[in-house]
Amino acid sequence: MKLSEIWLREWVNPQAPIDDIAERLIMGGLELEVEPVVSPLPQGVVVGQILSASPHPQADRLQVCEVDIGQAMPLTIVCGAANARAGIRVPCATVGATLPSGMAITQATLRGVESAGMLCSAKELGLSEHSDGLLELDANTPIGQPIVETLTLSDNILNLEITPNRGDCLSIQGLARDVAALFGVQVKRTPPPAVVVVGAQTLKVEVIDTHACPTYAGRVISRLNPKAHTPDWMRQRLLRSGLRCIHPLVDVTNYVMLELGQPLHAFDTDKIKGSIHVRPAHEGEKLTVLTGEQLTLRAQELVIADDTAAIALAGVMGGADSGVGVDTTSIFLESACFAPAAVAGTARRHKLSSDAAFRFERGVDPALQRTALDRATQLILDICGGEVHPVSQAGRHSPDPIQVRLRHARLKQLLGHDISARDVEHLLARLGITTRNEIGDAWLCKIPSYRYDLRLEVDLIEEVARLYGYDRIPARPYQAALAPSQPTETQRNLSHIRQTLIARGWQETVSLAFIDAAQHAVLDPQTPAIAVDNPIAETQSLMRTTLWPGLINAWQHNRQRQIDYQRLFEIAVCFTQNNGTITETARIAGLASGPATPEQWGVPARAVDFYDLKAEVCALFGAAAEQYRFEPAIHPALHPGRCARILRGKTFAGWIGELHPSATHALDLSSAPLLFELDWHTLRDIAIPTTSALSEFPSSRRDLALVVDAGISAQQILDCVHSNADPRLKKAIIFDVYLGERLENNKKSIALGLIFNDPSHTLKLEEIDAATTAVTAALHRDLAATLR
Structure with missing residues (x-):
């Protein structure tokens, strides 16, 4: 939001240069920059x-x-x-x-x-x-x-970034209040002149839901001059605030919104049929807004309607069929308060952007409507002439007062500094907060209607702190003794996993927990996702159930910038819901693409494959690698022939594989990256290292050439060996696979190495042969394996 310094000083004028005012506002919690209107001046x-x-x-x-x-x-x-x-x-x-x-x-x-x-x-x-x-x-x-x-070109523009909780500062009046409170001066409150009502034309107003619309006011202004011109002083202030001039009537409503913080809207009276109704939209109801776009409304959305149809999307944008034009001579000027919950998300849902929605979503003073209506009426009379008619008003009319209890002891405890009771009362009074002393060194504070953000005791403590000055609160050491946690020997922390991946050339990414529904449908369709009630964008409407969307987005962003070699990982939580209970699960996920190694002369170039990624994942298992198994499985987002389920014993640990071709096409990717995702809880537990004496006797090795069906996996062979082997079998390895001539169709030859050792004596030939025979017999029995 941009506002003029000269305009601000008409409301509050502390004896300080603009740079000092800006510095005080920044220290008071408002982010802003000051820039001249023109530099250098003509x-x-x-x-x-x-x-x-x-x-x-x-x-x-x-x-x-x-x-x-x-x-x-x-x-x-x-x-x-x-x-x-x-x-x-x-x-x-x-x-x-x-x-x-x-x-x-x-x-x-x-x-x-x-x-x-x-x-x-x-x-x-x-x-x-x-x-x-x-x-x-x-x-x-x-x-x-x-x-x-x-043109008052010696003016400066205050470019403010207002946080969502400070909607009260989205106007000259609101900013002036904050400047006055920070400097301890008074706001120049000039009440609008009384408007002389000369006509009797009114429109009946009906509010269906007073919680969604606490106050609705409006009046007819007739006999307007359609050839009126917006004066230069108003045009310049609007332009310096980033708003273009459209029409004198629209310019006045925008000017009052910037001045007082109350959005207004002008309807052409001749285009309204009957009365004004503030009601929920009918499911599927159509409305063409001022941008020319036709909207299909939902039942929960609030609209302004006449007797025949909706004529505006409440708090967001007016309708094209009822808007003012160059020939408008009579208007119904609306000044309403819409609850933030009634407006929040509506503009984003329909991809509309308006200053009114921006303010209503953050909260508009429910006691401001009549004042803003009179101010706009007077400006319209000054610029366009006309006759004023009585105000039509509906709703609760007066907002319920908000009272918050503030304890002096709690304030001192949170700030770590003793601010006297007299100073607390004085600082709160600067904000328009009235206090009443209670028994027990506490106050009952009455909050002004325009401060939507002050609802808790800690909110008031924050206000006292920022007005008192954060720089005046001395730094003190913590009184609490903070003992660092002692991780057990049977658990490792996430930093170990992170450092392992970084040491192997991976780069960590951080992505939002919100994902696109289209991505979720492709990458994890079997897991129900949690919908975000008020998404910040259409492409961020679900809570993630997998970390792959964020990794793929980062990978694609880099690919578009000609970065082929990528090893990306993320450590974060995913969200699932079961019977209404939301569960957060910590996971580690990675993505690999491009060449297997950076380009060099000593190694032929080849693309990274499934086994390269499997080696990286096995490196994370560390000493517990033998406890993990990779089983062929089907995942809807992974290539069926290049995909595996990862188990730790019988516990599911994660997935690894190449992105499915259909998923690659659906996501409009140039190629298919390799992905893995692991559950942190299955990685966290590790066995306590133990030592054993080295055998003084030599080991013996036997190599077997087995012929098995082509569908038998290496893991099945190793599982069979370990389940039936002699205790003296120390290690079993598969060191070769042969497919080709001299083998029947659908058969393959596996080279299996068996290493035996006994710490008490040197194994005899008969013992080794017996152990080997037992393994061979088990393989033949369970897997129909034969010696080649």
Whole structure:
């Protein structure tokens, strides 16, 4: 939000330069920057009136203008602007003037005609990046007045980033209150002049839900001048606040919204059929808004309707069929308070952006509607003329007062500093908070209606702290003794996993916990996701059930920037729901793509594959690697031939595999990355390391060549060996696989190595043969394996 310094100082004017005011606001919790309207200021530019404009004798697109700047003789200036015409007042740069761009104005001859200056556009004055012609000024602007004074170009703009809890600062009035509280000065409260009601035309107003719309007020203003023009002073303030000028009636509503913080809307009275109804929309009801887009409404959305149909989306945007236009002569001016819950999410759901919704979502003062209505009415009368009719009002009319109990002892405990009771009462009074002493060194505080964010005791303590000054609260050591946790030997922490991956060349990513519903449907369709009630974007409408969406988004972002070699991982929580209970599960996930190794001369280039990623995952298992198993399985997001379920014993631990081709196509990816995801709880527990004496006797090895069905996995063979082996079998390894000639169809040859050892003696040939025979027999019995 942008606001003018001069406009702010009309409401509150502490004796301090703007940089000091900005610094105090920043220390008080408001983030902002100060920038000049124009830098440097134009020199030698004054207000001029074009007395005549005749075609240039030597150029079709130029005109020769006679310009009065308040001197004895008018200036002759050659101008190429299409809107240059007799009677208008415009900025005129005289000879010797300097524009903000650095251009110096000199006497010049253009196609044989002497030109003693230049008529200026908004762009040439540094007020706009684009302009279609000369900047036209009000007809009553004093001729010869420096343009710096006319347009108050010595002004500064306060560019504020208002946090969601401080909706009360989204106006000049609200910001002035905060400045006054921080500096201990008074706001110049000028009550709007009384509006004289001369007519009797009213529209009946009905509010169906007073919780969604506590207050609704409006009045008819008729006999308006459709040719009225928004005055320069209002146009400049709107432009400096980032709003474009549209129509005098719309400009007034925007001006009052910026000044007081109350969004307003003007309906063309002639386009309203019957009464005004504030009601929930009918499911599937249609509404065409001012942007020209037709909306399909939901039943829970609040609308403004007449007797026939919805004419506005309450708190968001008006309807095109009831909006004001160049021929409007009578309006119904609306000033309402809509509850944040009734507006929140509606604008984003329909992809609409409006300043009104921005404010209503954060809370608008429910006691402000009548004041804002009278202020806007008076401005409309001043600019467009007209006749004022009585106010139609519905709702609860007066908001329920909010009272919060504040304990002095609690304030001292949280701040770690003793602020006297008198100072606390004085600081709260600056904010318009009235206090009443209670027994037990406490206050009952009455909160102003415009402070939606003050509902708890800690909120008041924060207000006391920021007005007192965070820099005045001394730093003190913690009184509590903080003992670091002692991890047990049977558990490892996440930092160990993180450092392991980093040491192996992986990079950590951090992504939002919100994901796109389309991504979820592709990557984890079997897990019900939790919908976000008020998503910040349509593509972030679900809580993640897997970490893969964030990794794929980061990977795709990097791929678009020509980064092929990627090893990304994330450690975060996922969210699942079972019978209404939400569970958070910590997980570790990774994505690999590109070449198996960085480009080099010593190793042939090849793409990373399933087994490369499996090796990386096994590195995370550490000494417990033998407890994990990789079993072929089906996952809807992974390639069926390049996918495995990871188990620790019989406990599910995670997934590993290549992204399914259909998922690659659905997500519009250029290639299929490799992915893994592990449950942290299955990795956390580790066995306590134990030592054993080294055998003094040699080991013996037997190699077997087995012929098995092609569908038998290596893990099945190893499981069979370990289940039936002699205790003296210390290790079993598969070191070769053969497919080809001399083997039947659907058969493969597996080379199996068996290593035996006995710590008490050297094994005899008969013992080794017996142990080997037992293994061979078990393999034949369980897997139909034969010796080759």
